[in-house]
Each structure stands twice: as C-alpha cells, then as structure tokens.
Amino acid sequence: MHNPKDPAVPLQPLLALENLKKYYPVRKGIINHTVDHVKAVDGVDLTIYPGETLGLVGESGSGKSTIAKLIVGLETPTEGRILFDGQDISRLSPREMIGLRSELQIVFQDPYSSLNPRKRVGDLLAEPLKVHRIMPAKDISREVDRLLELVGLPKNSRGRYPHEFSGGQRQRVGIARALSLKPRLVVCDEPVSALDVSIQAQILNLLKELQRELGLTYLFIAHGLGAVKYVSDRIAVMYSGKIVETGKVDEIFREPKHEYTRTLLDASPIADPRQRNKRRAFHSH
Amino acid sequence: MSEMNELLKVDHLRVAFDSDRGGTVGVDDVSFRVMPGETLAIVGESGSGKSVTALSIMRLLGGNSRVEEGRIMFDGRDLLELDDPGMRSIRGNQISMIFQEPMTSLNPVLSIGFQMREAIMLHMGQSKKEAHATAIRMLEKVGLPRPEKMMNEYPFALSGGMRQRVMIAMALSCKPKLLIADEPTTALDVTVQAQIMTLMQELCREAGAAILLITHDLGVVAEMADRVVVMYAGQVVEEADVFELFEQPKHPYTQGLLKSIPRIDAANDEQLESIPGAVPARYESIPGCRFTNRCPYATDRCAKEMPLLSATGEDHFTRCWEVRRAENGLREEEDSHA
Ligand SMILES: Nc1ncnc2c1ncn2[C@@H]1O[C@H](COP(=O)(O)OP(=O)(O)OP(=O)(O)O)[C@@H](O)[C@H]1O
Ligand SMILES: Nc1ncnc2c1ncn2[C@@H]1O[C@H](COP(=O)(O)OP(=O)(O)O)[C@@H](O)[C@H]1O
Ligand code: SF4
Ligand SMILES: [Mg+2]
Ligand SMILES: [Mg+2]
DSSP states (O other), X not given: OBOSSOTTSBXXXXXXXXXXXXXXXXXXXXTOOEEEEEEEEEEEEEEEOTTOXXXXXXXXXXXXHHHHHHHTTSSOOSEEEEEETTEEXXXXXXXXXXXXXXXXXXXXXXXXXXXXXXXXXXHHHHHHHHHTTXXXXXXXXXXXHXXXXXXXXXXXXXXXXXXXXXHHHHHHHHXXXXXXXXXXXXXXXXXXXXXXXXXXXXXXXXXXXXXXXXXXXXXXXXXXXXHHHHHOSEEEEEETXXXXXXXXXXXXXXXXXXXXXXXXXXXXXXXXXXXXXXOSTTTOO | OOOSOOSEEEEEEEEXXXXXTEEEEEEEEEEEEEOTTOEEEEEEOTTSSHHHHHHHHHTOOOTTEEEEEEEEEETTEEGGGOOHHHHHTXXXXXXXXXXXXXXXXXXXXXXXXXXXXXXHHHHHOOOHHHHHHHHHHHHHHTTOSSHXXXXXXXXXXXXXXXXXXXXXXXXXXXXXXEEEEESTTTTSOHHHHHHHHHHHHHHHHHHTOEEEEEESOHHHHHHHOSEEXXXXXXXXXXXXXXXXXXXXXXXXXXXXXXXXXXXXXXXXXXXXXXXXXXXXXXXXXXXXXXXXXXXXXXXXXXXXXXXXXEEOSTTOEEOOHHHHHHHHTTOOOSOBOO
C-alpha cells in the first residue's frame, strides 16, 4: 500500500503482525501434564495501514478473537511480534503497556456482559479519563457529554445503569468508552453479532462515521460477510489459526482464490430470493 | 383469497404471561397459515414473539402462560381444544420441532440410538427392531458417517452441526406433516448452516412435509421460504409471498428492515439505511401502532388506534393504516386476515 500524498513513498503500517503464534496448552490424563496444544493462532502475518478498515472473517474457533486479545495485550503471544507504529509491543510489562492502552482499544461482541452492571454510564465513561489522567478533573464532565453526543446517546444517559439500555444503546456505550482515550487503532470483535438486524445498521453506520470524523483505523472481526463487506477496505480470511487469503474487498468477493473463501462465499445467504437458483451451496451438496 | 386446505391456520392468537410484576402479553393478534408442503418463514427481532408462537402451536409454553384468544387449526382440528392425550398424539408425530440449541432437546445421559428408538416406537408403533432399523436409515439420510456407530454415541461427543443433523433425523423419522424449526442454525457457522438448511428442505420436500422456519436472518428467508410472516413487537405486521415481500415490501418496518441489511452482492460505498430508535419497552400498553415511534409515515391516528392485519393485495396482508389507505381508499370496516 502506498502513501496517497506521495505514491513513491510506501505507507508505514500502523500495525504489523509477524509470524504471530498463540498456543494454548491442553491438559489430558490423570497426572494433568501437558500433552498437546490448541494452535489458536498459528503463524499469522498481517498489516493494517493508518485510516483503513481491515475485515477479519473466518469460522468460529478459527482464532479471530485470539488475535484481537493479542493485539490489545489481553494475551501474550507464544511466538512472533506485534509492531505498533514500528515498535514491538508484544512483550511489554503491564506498566509499559499503560501508555499504549490509550492508543489501542477494543469493542467486544457482547454489549450485555462487557460493561460493569453496577456502574452508571457517566462513571463508565469518566473512569478511563481519570485513570489515564487525560485531562484536568474539571473538564471530565464536559468530555463525558461530548462522548455521549458522539455516539448518539441522550445526555441524561449519564445517570443510568447499563441494564436500563437496549443492546444497541449498550454497544454505543461500549464504543464511547473505547473512544474516550482517543485511540488510533480500534479492534472491533464482532461488534454487531449480538444485535437485531435493524440495530446492526445503526452501529455499522456509527462506526463508519466515527472513522471519517476521527481518522480511526479498525480491525473489524465478524463472521457475517455482509457487515464485513460494508465496512472494510481489505479483508483477511482466517481458517484454523492461519490467514489463508487477504485482498481488497472487491477482489475477494469477485475472485476468491482460496478454496475456503469460496466455500464461505457460497454458503453465505443472499437476501434476494431471485438469486436462489444461481447459487450452489444452499441447493446441492 | 385462497381457501384451499391449509395445513395449519393460526387465527388471532393472543398469549399472556403471569409474572410477579403482573401480566405481560407475549403475542397479540397473530394470524397466518401454512399450506401443505410449503416453507413458511417467520422473521422478527429478538422478543418479537416468534418462539412464543411456535411453542403455542406445540402447546409447550410454561405454566405461567395463558392463551387468551384465538384458534390454532391443524388439519381441521383446533389444537387448543385438544385434551392432553390428543395433543401428545400430534406432537412429535404429525408436528415435530427442532430447537435452536439441540443440547436442550437431547438427553445428555442417553445414547442417540436409544433416544431415536424410543421416539420411533412411541410415535410410529414400531417394534424395537424395526425402530432400530428406521433410526439407522434416518441417520444415514441426514448424512452422518457410520450411522451404526452413531447410534451408540452420546450427544456431548458430537459437534453442533452433527447434533442438529441428529435432531433433523429424529424430527423426520415420524413422518410429520409439519416441521417447526426455531432458529435451527443460529449457533452454527455459515458453511454448516447452509448444509443443514439444504438438508432440512430436501428431506421435507421428499416427505411432503411443510416447514415453519423461525429465523432472524433475512438471507436465510430469501434462500428458503415460499411465504414470509414478519413479526414486530408481538404482532404479525406483514405476510406475503417471498418474492413479493422482497420486491414490494409494504409495511414500513419491513421496508426499513430490508434496507438495513448489508448485502454481499451490493457495492459497499452506499450508506446503509437504518431504522432509527428501538422497539418500545412496554409495547403491549400502546393503544395504536407499535411501530409509531420509529415510523417515517406515522400520523396522529397511528398513535391512537391499532391497525389490523388486513388484505393489501393478492395473498398479501399488512398491518398499517397508511398502506391500507393507499390500497383500499378508506374502507376501514373490511375484516382482517380471516
Ligand atoms: N415464560 C415467559 N414468561 C414471561 N414472558 C415471556 C415468556 N416467554 C416469552 N416471554 C415474552 O414474550 C415475548 C416474545 O418472546 P419470544 O421468546 O417469542 O421472542 P422471539 O421472537 O422468539 O425472540 P428471539 O429472537 O430472541 O428468540 C417477549 O417479550 C418475551 O419476553
Ligand atoms: N483461553 C483459552 N484456553 C484454551 N483454548 C482457547 C482459549 N481461548 C481460545 N481457545 C481456543 O483457540 C481457538 C481459537 O479461538 P478464538 O480465537 O476464540 O476463535 P474465534 O474468535 O475465531 O471464534 C479455539 O479452538 C478455542 O477453543
Ligand atoms: S400504522 Fe402508521 S405508524 Fe404504523 S406502520 Fe403504518 S404508517 Fe407507520
Ligand atoms: Mg470470537
Ligand atoms: Mg426465540
């Protein structure tokens, strides 16, 4: 990928994964010693450029969430490097990670369990601002209002608890919280999977708008191809711990190269009954 | 309007639940029909009443529920009037059901073979030996490798996709006339989903069974359904042929829903439309149309008076004042669905 301002100068990736591996030990037998590993992530190379959205798709268990957790430091890699802005962040101590926390944020799939139910929304949003000493205490209240407005929640949301909100509204709170520290990279791990169809579009549009306004870079994980196609510039396809194909959105959809990508495309239902007969996976096996 | 012999006809169904905080209405004025051999899909958001409708047909709703109004006619009989033995002879026999999470409907401590045999012996009156052979034949039909061995397996040893295949084998082994499938693939990957859906439809077609398919995925609806029922906030808001529904949706909710799905066969540069707002919290106490707060066409009347589900075209039913006004002039007395 090249720098749009000067095509001769290649653009520096914001994030680069190099031969990234995460093996989880599996214990078997009475003595409980390690006999095997789950190769959740098994040698992944991936780059994400500033301002783009990279979509990551694959079946459940293929390792998508593990990649997300490795990037934001919730897991430590077994092997490989994670370069953020050129710096290896894969083995930082928790203390060293603090500074970076604000630059790398994550939005989780489940808007029901990812917010502390005992805290009011105002406090949920103020908390990271206080911990990271982003601004003087007197400005925090105004910043919370600004965040609520940014994600389209009414100001009076501050005093309410997460359970008083619908799934879509809770996901807005999750997004506001992720954005409060002005991150550069936001990892979205299936941010709309738990939401109703009519609400998914609201959140996808919100994510797109915020990207335009704030110049964010996204890693967008999903198993539904429709949402990924809508938000992504490029797509990476994952299968059993490995990336089997990456490419521009149109290319992947037009000419999928890997067998698994083709299977995935054929199996994805199209919301148009007239296309039925043209398709294979649903009507023969 | 076709008065051919419907297999199933749900008529003005209203189901309420008692809870410690008073009563709530699960579904209200739900009407639709299923013709023999067809696939009818019910779509709707979470909590819109899809499962309550399905469980009412099976008479499997919990003790805190009450059917307050309506009829459920199956093959000429009102299921709500049947005594328990009468209902038992229909359930699992003429009507079978597949649930979203097969683990909840398979007994974890009994082998697949035992569970299938018992069901077949009970419903088909076969001997143990016959039932064993039928079970193996069904497991083979649903594409499970080494069916004899599968008979001795326990549910936990199978993947989600395999379990759902077992459920299909079980549900179809009694040659039902109607298969109710409540989100049968929601927990599965798309590749497995495609296999299961195809299998279900092929086997039902072969056996002449109708399918009542509950889903929230409009892609699945487009691939599978002959007719579609759209539910919103406990009510049916539209029913139509699948091609007509996707090409000319009439209810503003259906229209919004279809515009808000990101499609894999569309360019991704145009803005996706979304329905603003959310389903109101206590919708059963709203006197008017339950979509009023999100509807771009809402009038004063919409907030005050509830529209009925009424004919708005050939075999097309819509619950909306504005659609009705556009289609029928202002003939309000015309009866709803029935
Ligand atoms: N046992 C119950 N007691 C009280 N209320 C109930 C009960 N079962 C369902 N309801 C209510 O009835 C309404 C319809 O629920 P239903 O389970 O049919 O939704 P659904 O359309 O199947 O949703 P989903 O897509 O989440 O499965 C909801 O408001 C629900 O809370
Ligand atoms: N903490 C863990 N311990 C052991 N195995 C794990 C753990 N987290 C994930 N796995 C395994 O790693 C694989 C990849 O999981 P995950 O990254 O969650 O997949 P995805 O997000 O693509 O569905 C799966 O086989 C999963 O069971
Ligand atoms: S009845 Fe009124 S509010 Fe309801 S869908 Fe029709 S136009 Fe909209
Ligand atoms: Mg995951
Ligand atoms: Mg349900």
